Amino acid sequence: MAQVKLNVSGTIFEIDIKELEGSGFQRLTAMCYDASKAGKPLEFKINRPAGCFSAILSHYQTGELHMPTGVCPGAFRRELEYWEVDYGVMQECCLYKYQSFIDDEETRNSFLDKAVTSAADVSAADSSVVIGKYQKFRKRLWKIVDNNETSVLAKVYFYLVFFMVLLSIVSMAYSTEPSMRRPVSECEMIEYMQHSENIHASKVQSILGNPDCSNSESWDKPFYKENFKWTFFTFSWGWSTFQRNNANNDTNTANSSGQRPNMLQRILQGGAKTTEVPEEEEIYIPDLTVPKLPFCVIDHVVNAFFTIDLILRLVSCPSLLQYFRSVINILDTVALICCYVYKVTVTIEKEYLYMDSTWVLLLNYMQVFRTLRLFRVVKNVRASKVLAYSLSQDVRDITLLALLLIVGISTFACLFYFAESRETIPSIPNAWYWAIVTMTTVGYGDISPETGFGRVIASICAICGVLLLAVTLPMFVNNFLTLYQYSCVHESIEKRKNEKVSKEILPGEQTNCGTVKPTTKFSEFHGYSVNTKVKPPAYTPPKKPVDNFRENTIYHVKEAEIKQQLS
Structure with missing residues (x-):
């Protein structure tokens, strides 16, 4: 054998x-x-x-x-x-x-x-178009504007961009607050009516006393804060006057005694020798408001900053095609372009500065994309990378969760619709809304069951929603925590490697930068001396330990052969 x-x-x-x-x-x-x-x-x-x-x-x-x-x-x-x-x-x-x-x-x-390891780490130095100092400048600039390095300048720029993003969002939000807006001035009202081709612009201007709008002080005089109705009385011989009443007071109708309006009565009682009834013409002027001056200044500063930021990015990015493949970069650019289109529009058509049309409203709504700049700021943050990747990898699980929610919503919505009266639930789509709010444990309370069977269905729907979310959501949480731990460990390993490399490179040693190793010894550089005449003791290998549990190693086999030969 x-x-x-x-x-x-x-x-x-x-x-x-x-x-x-x-x-x-x-x-x-x-x-x-x-x-x-x-x-x-x-x-x-x-x-x-x-x-x-x-x-x-x-x-x-x-x-x-x-x-x-x-x-x-x-x-x-x-x-x-x-x-x-x-x-x-x-x-x-x-x-x-x-x-x-x-x-x-x-x-x-x-x-x-x-x-x-993203594609953004590819520096501008890889381009064959740029060489020399410009190559290094583009590479360094891209790392700063894209937050790909940990230098002081990159951190300062990161916090500056973050502050500008928050400032733009807060400014846009509070500019819609009524208390943060002011009524238009007299000159602004005249400008609006003239550019909107209002036939009563000249009459309004005469009522306001023909203010001199070429003077900057005239633009500070406010118009009014509430809506008013202006009634003009015009006689056949060309003389006219007006009456201003509150919007709740209708001047077109006579009073309870059948008399004419008060302004006309004062005209006739003042000695006017006429029985002619003047022609009445009513003018409605809206209550216009605009953001206060600080919001306009902030808007100009923020737009100027992000314009410069976009120019720096386009100049220093390694690949324009790769840059515009990012949805966030595209939406950020679109928001900036829409901002300038809006400014050009209100400069040419000044009435849109005070009253928005449909497409001007669309330009304003595009400013909502400013909020997406926060994603651009935090895209290099570890947690955001982990979250984005975990969501992309959990598409199948998210789809399963959505399907289970759709099944539950459809089932409970139909049951709730047939259990309640049409006054409570007029249609099944309304029941869908109720089921979504109930299963996600939001519960606005605008729709509530009134029958006993409806309350039973609502209770079961709420319990099923809680169980569904409690069972499925930990899958996403565990995946996120696992990936986040991988990211933390990888960052720690890379940090230790960089520290080790920096310690191994001696001062003046040959590096990639082309420096030449000086003649100064490392010991002299650090301030101590080594006696090179005294030789260290010779190296003696350690004795091989005897493993009592291994009886079939080569050492024991040879020892047994020697003993057998001696015997």
Whole structure:
């Protein structure tokens, strides 16, 4: 019976060659076949981990493959690949642990490749168009404006952009607050009516006393804060006058005694010798308001800042095509363009500065994209990267959650619709709204059940919504926490590597920058001296420890052979 003797990293294994036949041990079988063919003894010295080989060898002896305790699954996978053993034959007690490690490893590598190592790290120096100092300037500028480095200048610019984004959002929000707006001045009202081609613009201007709008002080005089109705009385000989009443007082109708309006009575009682009834014409002027001056100043400053920021980005970015593939960058650019289109529009058509039309309102609504600048600011923050990647990887789970919500919403909405009266729920789409609010545990309270059966349905709907969210949401949370831990560990490893590299580079040593190593010794540079005449003691290898639990190592085998020869 031929025995195969294997010396695996000092550990001796012996196996019958017949056990290798038909065992699928392809690499070892090929080794034995080549040795037999060459007439060499079946003794092999292999520099591989002995613990992993012992587990693989036991698979062919017992028919079961188990992963050794305390061995990294990644190291065991490499041993399986070396010995050409399929990991699918592993027993389930170890297969789940092994497969879980493989899945986590693939997820970690994919996350680090796509989320942590982004395409933005490609510097402008890769472009073949720019060379020399301009190349270095573009590379440094891009790292600063895109927050890809940790220098003081990059941090200052990051906080400045963050402050400007918050300032633009707060300014846009509070400019719509009624208390933060002022009524238009007399000149602004005249300007609005003239540019809107109002036929009563000249009459309003005469009522206001024909103010001199070329003087800047006239623009500060407010018009009025409430809506009024202006009634003009015009006689046949050309004389006219007006009366201003509150909007709640209608001057077109006579009073309860059938008399004319008060202004006309005063005209007739004042000695006017006429019985002619003048022509009455009513003019309605809206109450116009505009943002106060500080909001206009802030808006100009913010737009100027982000215009400069966009120019710096376009000048320094490595690839314009790659830059505009980002949805956030596209929307940021669109918001800035819409802002300038709006300013040009209100400069040409001044009436849109006070009263918005449909397409001017659309330009104003495009300013909402300013809020998306926050995503651009925090895109290089670790948590935002992890969140974006985890959402992209959880699309299937999110779809499943949405389908389960749709099933629940449809079912409970129909039941609730037939359980309640039409006064409570006029249609099934209204019941959909109620089911969504109930299952997501929001509960606005604008729609509530009134019947006993409806209350039962509402209770079951609320319980199902709580259970659905409680069961499904931890999946996303666990995935996010796992990826966030990977990101933290990766950042710590990279930080340690950078610190190690910085410590290994000695002062004045040859580096990528082309500096030349000086003649000053490292010990002299740090302020201490070394006596080079005294030689250190010779190196003596340590004695090999005796392992009482290993009786089949090469050391013990040779010792036994020597004792047998002496006896």
